[in-house]
Amino acid sequence: MTASWRVMLEAARGQMVSFARAPVTTIFALVLPLNLLLLMSLFALTGYNAPTGLVMGEDTPRARAFVQALRDAHNSFALRPMDREVARDLVRRGRLVAVIEIPSGFDAAIAAGEIATVQLTVDNVNLDMSEDVRRAVPAAAAIFAERLGLPGVRVKSRLINLLPKDTGYVEYLGVSAVALAAVIAGGVLGGTVVALEWEVGAARMLLVAPSGAGPVLIGRLAAAACMGVLASAVTALVVIFGYGVPAAHPLEVVAGIVFTVVASTSLGGLLGVLLRRTLPITPLVLGTQLPFYLDSGALEPQRFDGEVLFWLAHFSPAYFGVGVIEHGYNNLVVTPEPVWFLLAVLALIGVVPAVLLGWLARR
Amino acid sequence: MSRVVWAIARSDITRWRRSLALVAATLIPAIGMSLTVLGLTYAVGRQPVALVRSSYGPESDRVVEILRESDGFFLSERTAEEADDDLRNQWVCAVITIPEDFDEAVATKSAHLEVRINNVDLDFSDDIRRSVSEAVVRIDAPELASLGEEEAPDQEDAEEESEAKDEKVGDEVSRTMIRRGNAWIVVPDDGDDTEYQGEEISAGNPYLVNVVETDLRSPDISFLAYQMVPVLALLALTAGALVTALSIAGDREGGRLRVIRLTPASRLGVVLGHLAGGTLAATLLLAVVVVPLALTGVLQPPPGRWPVVAVILVATAVGSTGLGVIVGLVTQRVTTTVLLGVNVASASFLLGGGFTTIAFLPPFIQHIAAAVPSYYAVEGLREALFYADMPTLARNLSVLIATAALSLVAGVWMLARPEPRTAAGRS
Numbered sequence: 001m002t003a004s005w006r007v008m009l010e011a012a013r014g015q016m017v018s019f020a021r022a023p024v025t026t027i028f029a030l031v032l033p034l035n036l037l038l039l040m041s042l043f044a045l046t047g048y049n050a051p052t053g054l055v056m057g058e059d060t061p062r063a064r065a066f067v068q069a070l071r072d073a074h075n076s077f078a079l080r081p082m083d084r085e086v087a088r089d090l091v092r093r094g095r096l097v098a099v100i101e102i103p104s105g106f107d108a109a110i111a112a113g114e115i116a117t118v119q120l121t122v123d124n125v126n127l128d129m130s131e132d133v134r135r136a137v138p139a140a141a142a143i144f145a146e147r148l149g150l151p152g153v154r155v156k157s158r159l160i161n162l163l164p165k166d167t168g169y170v171e172y173l174g175v176s177a178v179a180l181a182a183v184i185a186g187g188v189l190g191g192t193v194v195a196l197e198w199e200v201g202a203a204r205m206l207l208v209a210p211s212g213a214g215p216v217l218i219g220r221l222a223a224a225a226c227m228g229v230l231a232s233a234v235t236a237l238v239v240i241f242g243y244g245v246p247a248a249h250p251l252e253v254v255a256g257i258v259f260t261v262v263a264s265t266s267l268g269g270l271l272g273v274l275l276r277r278t279l280p281i282t283p284l285v286l287g288t289q290l291p292f293y294l295d296s297g298a299l300e301p302q303r304f305d306g307e308v309l310f311w312l313a314h315f316s317p318a319y320f321g322v323g324v325i326e327h328g329y330n331n332l333v334v335t336p337e338p339v340w341f342l343l344a345v346l347a348l349i350g351v352v353p354a355v356l357l358g359w360l361a362r363r
Numbered sequence: 364m365s366r367v368v369w370a371i372a373r374s375d376i377t378r379w380r381r382s383l384a385l386v387a388a389t390l391i392p393a394i395g396m397s398l399t400v401l402g403l404t405y406a407v408g409r410q411p412v413a414l415v416r417s418s419y420g421p422e423s424d425r426v427v428e429i430l431r432e433s434d435g436f437f438l439s440e441r442t443a444e445e446a447d448d449d450l451r452n453q454w455v456c457a458v459i460t461i462p463e464d465f466d467e468a469v470a471t472k473s474a475h476l477e478v479r480i481n482n483v484d485l486d487f488s489d490d491i492r493r494s495v496s497e498a499v500v501r502i503d504a505p506e507l508a509s510l511g512e513e514e515a516p517d518q519e520d521a522e523e524e525s526e527a528k529d530e531k532v533g534d535e536v537s538r539t540m541i542r543r544g545n546a547w548i549v550v551p552d553d554g555d556d557t558e559y560q561g562e563e564i565s566a567g568n569p570y571l572v573n574v575v576e577t578d579l580r581s582p583d584i585s586f587l588a589y590q591m592v593p594v595l596a597l598l599a600l601t602a603g604a605l606v607t608a609l610s611i612a613g614d615r616e617g618g619r620l621r622v623i624r625l626t627p628a629s630r631l632g633v634v635l636g637h638l639a640g641g642t643l644a645a646t647l648l649l650a651v652v653v654v655p656l657a658l659t660g661v662l663q664p665p666p667g668r669w670p671v672v673a674v675i676l677v678a679t680a681v682g683s684t685g686l687g688v689i690v691g692l693v694t695q696r697v698t699t700t701v702l703l704g705v706n707v708a709s710a711s712f713l714l715g716g717g718f719t720t721i722a723f724l725p726p727f728i729q730h731i732a733a734a735v736p737s738y739y740a741v742e743g744l745r746e747a748l749f750y751a752d753m754p755t756l757a758r759n760l761s762v763l764i765a766t767a768a769l770s771l772v773a774g775v776w777m778l779a780r781p782e783p784r785t786a787a788g789r790s
Contacts, residue, residue: 022696022698022699024694024695024699025696025698025699025702028699028702028703028706029702031706032702032705032706032709035706035709035710036709039709039710039713039714040713040718042713042714042718042719042724042728043713043718043719044486045719045723045724045725045728046719046720046723046724047485047486048485048486048489050723051722051723066572073493073496074489074492074493074496075485075489076489076493091579092579092750092751092752093750093752093754094720094722094745094746094749094750095722097723109571110571110572113571114571115568115571115572115573116571116572116573117572117573117574117575118572118573118574118575119574119575119577120574120575120576120577121576121577121578121579122576122577122578122579123579124578124579124580124583124584125579125580125584125589125745125749125750126584126586126589126720127583127584127585127586127589128586130578130583131434132490132493134576135435135493135494135496135497136493137574138496138497138500138501138504138574139492139493139496139497139500141500141504141570141572141574142496142499142500142570144570144572145569145570145571145572150569150570150571151472151569152472152503152567152569153472153503153569153570154469154472154474154502154503154569155426155469155474155475155476155499155502155503156474156475156476156499157475157476157477157478157495157496157499158475158476158477158478159478159480159492159495160477160478160479160480161479161480161482161488162450162479162480162481162482163481163482163483165482166482166484166485166488167482167483167484167485168484168485169484169485169486172483172484172485172486173484188702192698196698275384277384278697278698278701279384279385279388279609279697279701280383280384280387280388280391281701282388282701282702282705283387283388283389283391283392283601283605283701283705284387284388284391286391286392286395286705286709287391287392287393287394287395287396288391288395289395290395290396290399291395291398291399294399299484299486299487300456300483300484300486300487301453301456301481301483303452303453303454304410304411304453304455304456304487306411332483332484333483334453334483335453336452336453
């Protein structure tokens with residue numbers, strides 16, 4: 001074993017001891033990715049099925065058929081039957097996205113071939129949800145007409161899915177949040193352990209050490225990466241057992257997490273050696289990586305958001321991590337690049353900054 | 364005591380102003396979240412869809428026009444082979460095909476639009492499905508996708524409503540609208556909608572269902588304005604909570620807190636000083652952000668509401684700083700303070716309603732959110748900015764002020780405790 005390797009191992013061991021000696025700090029660093037996973041899932045929970053008050057003017061077969069069509073209109077409504085006054089009060093207070101009122105005489109009008117008018121009240125404060133509701137009502141009408149075999153509809157849509165099943169939004173976003181966890185854990189820990197060398201004055205001594213600063217910093221980063229993998233593994237297990245998303249390719253999940261953490265830790269180390277202060281590391285990593293996370297295919301394949309955002313996404317390991325981990329869990333292809341290429345890029349991101357550390361430390 | 368309060372407040376603000384790292388720690392998360400909100404604004408918009416057109420008759424012309432006008436798609440016309448490639452390489456998420464016999468099939472009421480969707484996840488796949496359904500329905504029944512006229516209220520109600528409308532601001536507005544393409548056209552108050560009716564209402568609606576829509580406000584609130592509210596709360600959190608927490612932790616780590624304890628300064632004065640400093644910094648930062656947003660029209664509260672908005676923002680700054688006092692006093696090292704502070708700030712942001720609406724989440728999450736002060740800040744601000752009534756204003760302000768008061772009591776109590784031993788490397 002060469003001297004540099006011994007130094008690296010010793011530095012890694014020393015860093016592990018430091019982690020153990022500062023348990024509160026370590027726990028908060030480990031909790032941060034899990035915290036983000038759980039909280040980002042909140043966004044997914046309100047992504048569909050808008051809470052909607054349902055006021056039934058009559059309980060008749062055709063009215064029930066229309067309600068069923070609303071329920072089947074592409075996960076648009078979480079219908080809550082209630083009185084008219086209660087519904088209107090709740091929508092005015094922002095507790096419902098909309099109220100749908102089916103009038104009395106609905107069944108008779110349809111039976112007579114006449115037009116029945118449904119009242120829709122929308123709290124148009126959140127444009128995304130308002131537009132979903134507005135588009136869903138015509139979709140429900142189309143389903144209703146088809147089920148009742150109403151004559152006169154000239155055009156219908158024939159929907160063909162490329163994949164055998166839809167992946168739920170919570171499952172999709174939860175899995176992509178594992179990549180976010182890996183990026184945040186790696187970036188924060190990598191940046192902090194390296195910047196700490198300057199903050200406590202150890203860097204000055206490292207520069208005069210026979211092996212230079214590089215091996216020590218790489219050893220510190222290796223220890224940080226181990227902790228990052230641990231933190232990410234916790235979030236990965238929460239996704240499997242808490243969210244009920246089994247891993248389609250477990251080895252890919254493991255590789256995706258490890259490679260993403262290594263790449264992020266290495267980039268974090270680069271940040272640490274440039275800033276040389278621990279204070280801004282965590283806010284900087286979080287503040288930059290959350291937008292990159294949303295621009296990484298976390299919500300949908302990134303290319304769907306246009307070429308500019310697609311290429312911008314390649315500046316963060318989150319894009320490559322999301323690509324690998326979505327395939328590993330959900331067997332989904334969310335990037336045009338194959339999985340092996342994504343892993344290779346992550347490996348490259350992991351190696352290059354680490355190699356540069358020793359040189360940057362001397363500056 | 365006021366001298367102590369002012370001295371500590373001024374010291375906190377000066378230290379923040381002079382430290383680039385502190386300024387970065389305060390501003391970067393809020394800037395990051397703003398960019399995230401912008402990203403979301405983009406992500407929830409249109410989806411790229413390829414159109415393969417094999418029929419060129421008048422009916423297919425009309426379908427193409429409807430699809431082009433849809434605000435659910437970025438439509439690009441492609442050959443079948445090109446569309447397949449685009450779908451495979453993720454340049455588009457769906458391909459709509461108008462078959463060769465489309466016009467003939469329309470005549471026999473048996474036409475189909477074929478839609479192939481890359482259904483990678485439910486959210487955007489359903490967006491596409493809804494948009495396609497809406498476009499298809501519009502072919503036979505444009506009035507179904509449009510808005511009819513509301514039934515007129517009886518005379519007495521109408522007079523009351525008219526008076527109320529004059530007095531109340533930002534009140535619920537029943538607007539009558541016709542949909543032309545993707546544009547919701549508001550029918551003029553004089554009710555002269557003949558211009559729109561002639562064009563849009565078809566002879567017969569084969570779906571036998573019409574929809575009259577009433578919107579609570581006109582026009583729609585932009586997605587950006589809606590999502591900027593929690594970002595303001597986050598800014599208050601990072602400026603008030605993080606700065607105050609770091610200041611206290613810095614004092615402790617540098618031994619200054621021990622020295623302050625030996626001075627005649629009252630503990631209440633010390634805690635009040637940190638509270639005042641953080642609140643002042645947070646309020647100033649909020650003003651720096653809110654004023655341009657107001658001037659550019661991104662934030663447009665109903666007339667007369669700015670004072671209420673200002674009070675809620677200041678209360679948010681006070682409450683956030685209160686959290687910061689507690690975080691700063693429970694942690695021993697700056698590194699720990701940053702990590703706890705960021706955990707608290709991100710949890711407060713997301714549980715407060717960042718990216719989402721807490722009222723639409725499962726009850727157990729709503730109960731958890733109710734324990735987070737930022738929830739009351741976001742709810743209060745959204746009510747003040749977007750709603751006619753503010754039934755929870757008093758409660759929201761009370762909780763925010765109570766958080767600050769609680770932090771005062773907790774802070775004084777914590778300062779009164781003996782200083783724990785801070786062996787190197789422990790926290």
